[in-house]
Structures are given as structure tokens and as C-alpha cells.
Amino acid sequence: xxxSKGALEGVRILDFTQMMLGPLCTQTLADMGADVLKVExxxxxxxxxxxxxxxxxxxxDSAAFLSFNRNKRSVAVDLKSPEGRQALLDLAKDCDVVAxxxxxxxxxxxxxxxxxxxxxxxxxxxxxxxxxxAGSYMAEKGMPGQDLLxxxxxxxMFNTGRRDDPxxxxxxxxxxxxASQALAIGILGALIARDKHGIGQKVETNLxxxxxxxxxxxxxxxxNQGITLERSEAGVASCWNDAPYGSHPTSDGWVAxxxxxxxxxxxxxxxxxxxEMDPWNERDATKLRIDESTKQKTTAExxxxxxxxxxxAAPIRSSKEAMDELVNLESPRLVTMxxxxxxxxxxxxxxxxxxxxxxxxxxxxxxxxxxxxxxICELLGEERLQELRDAGALG
Numbered sequence: 001x002x003x004s005k006g007a008l009e010g011v012r013i014l015d016f017t018q019m020m021l022g023p024l025c026t027q028t029l030a031d032m033g034a035d036v037l038k039v040e041x042x043x044x045x046x047x048x049x050x051x052x053x054x055x056x057x058x059x060x061d062s063a064a065f066l067s068f069n070r071n072k073r074s075v076a077v078d079l080k081s082p083e084g085r086q087a088l089l090d091l092a093k094d095c096d097v098v099a100x101x102x103x104x105x106x107x108x109x110x111x112x113x114x115x116x117x118x119x120x121x122x123x124x125x126x127x128x129x130x131x132x133x134a135g136s137y138m139a140e141k142g143m144p145g146q147d148l149l150x151x152x153x154x155x156x157m158f159n160t161g162r163r164d165d166p167x168x169x170x171x172x173x174x175x176x177x178x179a180s181q182a183l184a185i186g187i188l189g190a191l192i193a194r195d196k197h198g199i200g201q202k203v204e205t206n207l208x209x210x211x212x213x214x215x216x217x218x219x220x221x222x223x224n225q226g227i228t229l230e231r232s233e234a235g236v237a238s239c240w241n242d243a244p245y246g247s248h249p250t251s252d253g254w255v256a257x258x259x260x261x262x263x264x265x266x267x268x269x270x271x272x273x274x275x276e277m278d279p280w281n282e283r284d285a286t287k288l289r290i291d292e293s294t295k296q297k298t299t300a301e302x303x304x305x306x307x308x309x310x311x312x313a314a315p316i317r318s319s320k321e322a323m324d325e326l327v328n329l330e331s332p333r334l335v336t337m338x339x340x341x342x343x344x345x346x347x348x349x350x351x352x353x354x355x356x357x358x359x360x361x362x363x364x365x366x367x368x369x370x371x372x373x374x375x376i377c378e379l380l381g382e383e384r385l386q387e388l389r390d391a392g393a394l395g
Contacts, residue, residue: 007033008032009357013026020048021101026038031071036072041368043076049061059339059341066347070361074368074371075376076372077394078394078395081393084388084393089119090384091380098127125202127187129180129205130206138153145207147176151174155215163232174214175208178207178214235287245257247316257306257312262274264309274293327346372395373385
């Protein structure tokens with residue numbers, strides 16, 4: 001386990017988050033050294049624990065939970081218990097950040113909203129992530145704020161895939177990821193503002209706004225150029241780009257080619273007529289003509305030719321192929337953890353590196369309530385721990 005001080009050592013986060021948006025945000029900060037106290041339901045824990053991925057669990061928890069909850073301490077508290085609620089407000093006096101991503105209004109109804117924590121600690125930073133954003137008509141209607149639904153409403157699904165295909169979702173929850181990192185950036189900005197200006201504040205983001213921002217260049221064109229984005233019929237990978245830009249078949253697989261001048265690609269592929277085509281107005285025909293050339297070669301043969309010509313290209317691989325390579329290389333892009341029930345498990349490491357304050361592993365994803373006694377004793381004292389136990393407020 002890494003013992004070096006992290007950039008956020010000394011920052012403590014009271015974490016009420018669940019699913020992906022919030023837990024990935026707080027894990028990002030935990031990897032940088034923050035002390036993240038994950039508040040969970042007594043006995044059951046965060047409900048993502050019980051959501052099997054591909055129908056299976058790893059050491060009793062879902063792969064999704066284990067992916068986003070390392071470097072945290074689990075505290076099991078009954079949020080509906082008056083004693084539990086007060087204990088959480090008291091814990092916040094020794095915390096810098098409260099993070100949550102319940103539906104809008106849930107924390108307020110529990111008496112754990114921003115104003116409640118602000119009264120307990122005026123310098124607190126209250127970070128809130130939601131599906132649609134508080135006050136939006138979607139939130140007012142009670143629309144579920146879930147990644148696939150955000151992709152549907154934002155335009156992502158209509159911009160992905162081929163023209164005649166059904167609207168196509170991305171292969172990973174892009175809305176959750178975009179919002180998680182936006183919330184992490186907001187928290188870091190608020191911490192700096194507090195240190196410089198002495199103020200706490202509420203930081204908010206939502207899946208919908210973060211996804212619209214993710215599509216900033218495409219949406220700028222729609223807003224300012226009077227255009228309607230249209231998918232390529234032949235499979236150019238983006239509504240935004242001309243050909244070549246996308247996947248091309250080989251005799252034994254696929255290769256991705258990005259942004260190569262047609263004249264250069266025509267010479268490489270031995271097809272002079274390709275250079276005469278219009279890569280935007282004839283982008284579907286151009287794409288199909290490129291396909292006819294690429295599928296005459298194996299992936300290895302085509303990549304050798306493209307690499308020699310300095311064309312931006314890569315073989316298209318499965319997730320298993322990508323992960324097998326990382327394992328074989330003993331890559332630092334992976335982190336290996338010793339789980340108390342599953343044994344050795346591997347996960348994707350934090351993508352950030354810092355020269356003076358290393359980012360890394362301190363704790364494996366916790367068991368439900370594993371650190372309840374330690375945290376309560378550390379921050380509120382042993383006598384208070386016994387009182388909470390007697391009241392049934394803890395797990």
C-alpha cells in the first residue's frame with residue numbers, strides 16, 4: 001500500500017453518493033488522498049453493491065461497486081434515525097465536503113440538505129449531483145435521471161451509429177462519467193475558493209448539463225451554423241467529421257482510421273480515383289470505397305502500411321484484448337487489490353499522475369459499515385459511539 005502523502009491529505013469528505021456519478025467523483029478525490037467516509041445503509045449498504053454485472057458478483061459485491069469505491073471508509077448509519085441524522089451533522093463539523101447524488105429534494109426531506117449542513121459547519125462545501133438539475137422541468141416532472149435516458153434526451157443516441165440504425169447508445173455510461181468529473185472539478189475549485197476567500201458553498205452539476213457540455217462542439221454548430229447533424233449511412237463514425245473517420249473492415253478484423261487527407265490515403269491504398277472524391281458531400285460513398293481497399297488486407301498488413309505512412313490509425317480491439325495486454329505488461333494503468341472475500345482483484349487505476357503528491361491505493365473497497373466504530377470514535381468519541389449503538393442508529 002502507498003504511504004506517501006496525497007495532494008488532498010487532510011481533506012475529509014462525508015460521502016452519501018451511490019451508483020456511478022457520485023462514487024466515481026469521490027473515488028477520484030480519495031485516490032488523491034482525501035479521507036472519504038462513505039455513509040451506507042446498515043446491513044445492506046449502497047444498493048449498487050447488490051446490482052450484479054453480467055449476472056455475477058465479485059466477493060459478494062457488484063463489479064460496479066468495487067470499481068468506484070476504493071480508498072474509502074464505510075460508516076453504516078440509519079439516515080431516518082434522529083440520532084443518526086444528528087451524528088452525521090456532527091461528523092460534518094470535522095469534514096470539508098459533503099457529497100450526494102440522490103434525486104433532487106431527497107436530502108432536504110431527510111434533514112440533510114445544504115442548509116442543514118451549513119448550520120453545522122458554515123465552511124462546508126456541499127456537492128450535489130443529479131440527473132437533470134434542481135429546478136429543471138425534467139426534475140419537476142420526476143423524470144428518472146439515469147445515463148441511458150440522458151443519452152436519449154441530449155442527442156447522443158441520435159448522433160451515434162449509422163443513419164438507418166435505431167438510435168444507438170454509447171458502449172459505456174458517458175453521462176455518468178462526464179458529470180462525475182465535473183463534480184470533482186467543482187469540489188476542487190470550491191476548496192481553493194474556501195482557502196482563498198474563507199467561504200463554504202454549494203456545488204452542483206447534473207448528468208444532462210455535463211452531457212450537453214461533452215457535445216460542446218457539435219452543439220455549437222447546431223446553435224450557430226443552422227445545421228442539423230446527420231449520421232452517415234455507411235458508418236463514418238461522427239456526425240461532425242468527413243471521410244475517412246471511423247472503422248474499416250480488413251480480411252480478419254477492423255481498423256480505425258482518423259483524419260487522413262484523401263489524396264494521401266488514395267496513394268497508400270493504390271486507388272487514384274479515391275483522391276477525386278469529395279470527403280464531405282460524398283462521405284458515404286468515400287467511406288465505402290475505402291472499405292473495398294482495406295478489406296483486401298489483414299489487420300496486421302494494413303496497420304504496417306498505415307503506420308509507415310504516418311496515418312492516424314489503430315486496430316479495433318475488444319475490451320478483453322485491451323485488458324489482456326495490460327495484464328501481460330504488468331501495466332501501471334491497473335491497480336491490484338487484495339479483497340477480503342474475492343482475493344486478488346484488478347481495477348483501472350486513476351488516470352491522473354502527480355510528481356510531488358502521488359495518486360494511489362490506500363484501501364480496498366470497504367465492507368458495509370467496516371469503519372463505523374473507528375470513524376465515530378475518532379471524530380465523536382467512544383461515549384457517543386455507545387449512545388448511537390444503544391439508539392440503534394448505526395449498522
